[in-house]
Amino acid sequence: MQKLSISRRALMAGLAATPMVGMLPRPVRAATGSIRIVMKDLLTTNPEDVAHIARIEEALAARGHDISIEIVDLPSEGYAEKLNLMLLSGDIPDVIYFQGGDEQIAQQGALMDLRPMIEGTEHLAPALWPHNTARMDNYPYLLYVFPARTKAPVMRRDLLESTGMSAPTTLEEWDALLRAIPGTEVDGNPVTYGIIAPNNTDELDAVFDPAFGIDQTWLQDDAGTWIHSRISDGERQKLAWYASLYADGVLDPEFVTSNWEVKEDKFYTGDVGVVMGTAGPVVGIYEAKMAQVNPGAELVLLTPPAGIQAIDVSKESRGFAVPVTTEQTDAVVAFLDFMASPEGQLMDRLGFEGEHYTRDGDTLAPTDKLGAWYPRFVYDNPNYYQPPISPLSELAQASLQQGVDGFRADNTFVWPADLAAAVDGAETYYRTNAFRFISGELSTEDDWDAYVQGWLDAGGQAMVDYAKEVL
Amino acid sequence: MTKLDHKSSAAGGNGNVPNPDLLTAEIASDQWPGDEFDTPGARFRDGVREWWPYYLMLAPGLIYFALFHYLPVWEAKLAFEDLRIIGPNVWVGLKHFAQLFASPAFFEVLMNTLIISAMKIAFVFPLPIILALLLNEVRSGRFRRGVQSVIYLPHFLSWVVIAGIFIAALSPADGVINDMRDMIGLERRSFMTESGSIRWVLVWSEAWRSTGWDSLLYFAAIMSIDPALYEAAEMDGASRWQKMRYITLPGIVPTIATLFILNVGLFLNAGFDQVFNLSNDAIRDKIDIIDTYVYRLGITGGQFSLATAAGLFKGVVGMTLMLGAHFLSKRLTGRGVW
Known part of the structure; x- marks a missing residue:
């Protein structure tokens, strides 16, 4: 009877505790298995990759996981296309890094919902960034625990000082600064243009969209009807401002035929004053290269006039997926959870001890090679873990922080396959006409209504109709 | 007559020379060539046995075309299916074609393809012919070979390099073309971003790249014209222009016709x-x-079935155009691709 009472108490306690189980860190079960992983730039021909994987296997073994990891080689050039072809041929690894092209495969039900796998993990779940969580809610098939790829505007500190202005905070101040840059001298040479964005206006939009009221992709008009920002009044005002910058020689007139290499070259050689770089490592590269080309030159991080552009949380644009065909789910979870752990982060973010950093007791010091190392798998949210030393400069870290502080979720969503042609048609129409407005070939005063109708006809109407259902 | 008799009559007593007596007897009996001996299979076997080194040399080409050009034709059925990486594809009939033709962008893309192809045929196709005719008139062999070497070079440059050259040369800020326009008082223009000029950039960059190389075929055709015709024309007092007009040009018409028909077949290949x-x-x-469009929507966008439908449409139109040009040419000139 006494035994029964104890059992009953234990059972009741167990039942009472059951709802809390999901909230507690779930110790990863000792996993055994063999994982095949395909990832861009992860190659057996790179001894650093092979050694990195080998030490991850050892560390997993020390935690009781008997997991072997096999790298599936795929050329980095045209990776997304080659990956699709490999999957179509029936070769489906256990962990697949997608850089586009995943939607079609997810829509076939071939990719796992990763949320149950991540939920309750000891390190992986708390390591997620806010945008990861939002994206997983909308599209749970890709995981990419890295900072959001926000754009951060930078310029030379001495150029800013030469203009006699302080760092801008409002659109008016930005306008004044950009117009002051052309002709201002640095190192005895006048800067030609105020700003450049490669190929299209994306990088400009990343900084200036919110200043024109474009704080989301889908906006509601006064009547509460959803309209796409591409045909909004804010877009019209923004394009008119870009056009004035273009006409006055502030915006580089060749921006649309310039790729990112041309952009950087013009920045380092003093042709252009302000550029936008991807927050984090890319900003760090700009800083290092600028100092290399112009010894002593420093960069200053600028603040967008009304916060950064809303971040697309419809889905991850790249990341890891697990196919439903895999029988290695436990091993994959153990692997990813380890990579998010402090030990895994030390490996993945700082490289090899003795080569990329040195250790003196508990003190770590970076070597010159740390800048050449890059994390492969996971980059924890800084609120969960930060490495003792950072390969990123203060400026690069500040640019990341700008993205974290200014995080706002966009309300865009994943388009169904049936609308692919409509989305492509509308986007092509927008891109060409946006340039024509900027270059002055079209007028935002006279040609706007025709442009709006053209955008709707080119596929925009189908997008709007679908958005009304979704939103 | 037995099978053995056929063999003996064909091979003869020593295995190489037919026996005339037996041949005569067979003809007299009206039973030679027999059905069995004269079958296509037998002729093919004999042909292979006799010409096997040539068939061996032909084999890699045949295998290449079979693997990369004919086998994939079967996979074009993807245009009628929804792709599945797990499990069999799902047959959806003409769904992807309907989606394609419902897109306004597709007709714009089709129109662009037709316009650019037509411009290239109209302006680029004649250039190698003219160049070959002009080169043929150059007296100095050394100079001609030097010119040929130089004009072949662009063919070996990739479009990535050529695009870089043209973008730099046409730059409104510091491009050489705009510098020259500046010198003669014309305004600087952004040829790469003006909707009225970009198709001409395509045409002339294609001409710059391929005219020299393509002239090789016509020059080879000119070289095969019987020199006696020129000698006879000279004796009759024909000028150089008359020799070109009445001997050289007619001599290369078959080559021009064949290449034109092939170009028409590739009409929708406007140059990816x-x-x-x-x-x-x-x-x-x-x-x-x-x-x-196929690349952007299909390969990078993962819409493989839709892209295959667009590709199949292009293939069918191209085949129709080529057959049409072939039969038209046969009717008008008596010459075609075959």
């Missing part, structure tokens, strides 16, 4: 590499062609 590298957002709606 070229357009892809010379395109930019400012003028994409003017030079987006079927191939770039």
Whole structure:
């Protein structure tokens, strides 16, 4: 009877505790298995990759996981296309890094919902960034625990000082600064243009969209009807401002035929004053290269006039997926959870001890090679873990922080396959006409209504109709 | 007559020389050549046995075409299916064609393809012919060979490099073309972003790249013209222009006709590499062609079935055009591709 009472108490306690189980860190079960992983730039021909994987296997073994990891080689050039072809041929690894092209495969039900796998993990779940969580809610098939790829505007500190202005905070101040840059001298040479964005206006939009009221992709008009920002009044005002910058020689007139290499070259050689770089490592590269080309030159991080552009949380644009065909789910979870752990982060973010950093007791010091190392798998949210030393400069870290502080979720969503042609048609129409407005070939005063109708006809109407259902 | 008799009659007593007596007897008996001996299979076997080194040399080409050109034709059925990486594809009939033709962008892309192809045929196709005729008139062999070497070179440059050259040369800020316009008092223009000029950039960059190389075929055809015709014409007092007009040009008409028909067959191949590298957002709606559309939507967008439908449409139209040109040429000139 006494035994029964104890059992009953234990059972009741167990039942009472059951709802809390999901909230507690779930110790990863000792996993055994063999994982095949395909990832861009992860190659057996790179001894650093092979050694990195080998030490991850050892560390997993020390935690009781008997997991072997096999790298599936795929050329980095045209990776997304080659990956699709490999999957179509029936070769489906256990962990697949997608850089586009995943939607079609997810829509076939071939990719796992990763949320149950991540939920309750000891390190992986708390390591997620806010945008990861939002994206997983909308599209749970890709995981990419890295900072959001926000754009951060930078310029030379001495150029800013030469203009006699302080760092801008409002659109008016930005306008004044950009117009002051052309002709201002640095190192005895006048800067030609105020700003450049490669190929299209994306990088400009990343900084200036919110200043024109474009704080989301889908906006509601006064009547509460959803309209796409591409045909909004804010877009019209923004394009008119870009056009004035273009006409006055502030915006580089060749921006649309310039790729990112041309952009950087013009920045380092003093042709252009302000550029936008991807927050984090890319900003760090700009800083290092600028100092290399112009010894002593420093960069200053600028603040967008009304916060950064809303971040697309419809889905991850790249990341890891697990196919439903895999029988290695436990091993994959153990692997990813380890990579998010402090030990895994030390490996993945700082490289090899003795080569990329040195250790003196508990003190770590970076070597010159740390800048050449890059994390492969996971980059924890800084609120969960930060490495003792950072390969990123203060400026690069500040640019990341700008993205974290200014995080706002966009309300865009994943388009169904049936609308692919409509989305492509509308986007092509927008891109060409946006340039024509900027270059002055079209007028935002006279040609706007025709442009709006053209955008709707080119596929925009189908997008709007679908958005009304979704939103 | 028995099978053995056929063999003996064909091979003869010593295995190489037919026995005339037996041949005569067979003809007299009206039973030679017999059905069994004269079958296509037998002729093929004999042909292979006799010409096997040539068939061996032909084999890699045949295998290449079978693997990369004929086998994939079967996979074009993807245009009628929804693709599945797990499990069999799902047959959806003409769904992807309906989706394609319902897209306004597709007709814009089709129109761009037709316009660019037509411009290339009209302006680029005659250039190698003219160049070959002009080169043929150059007296100095050394000079001619030097010129030929130089004009072949662009053919070996990739479109990535050529695009870089043209973008730099046409730059409104410091491009050599605009510098020259500046010198003669013309305004600087952004040829790469103006909707009115970008198709001409495609045409003339294609001409720059391929005219020299393509003239090789015509020059080879000119070289095969009987020199006696020129000698006879000279004796009759024909001028150089008359020799070109009445001997050289008619002599290469079969080559021109064949290449024209093949070009018409490739009419919808407006040049993926070229357009892809010379395109930019400012003028994409003017030079987006079927191939770039298929690449963007299908390969990078993962819409393989839709892209296959567009590709199949292009293939069928191309085949129809080529057959049409072939039969028209047969009817008008008596010559075609075959």
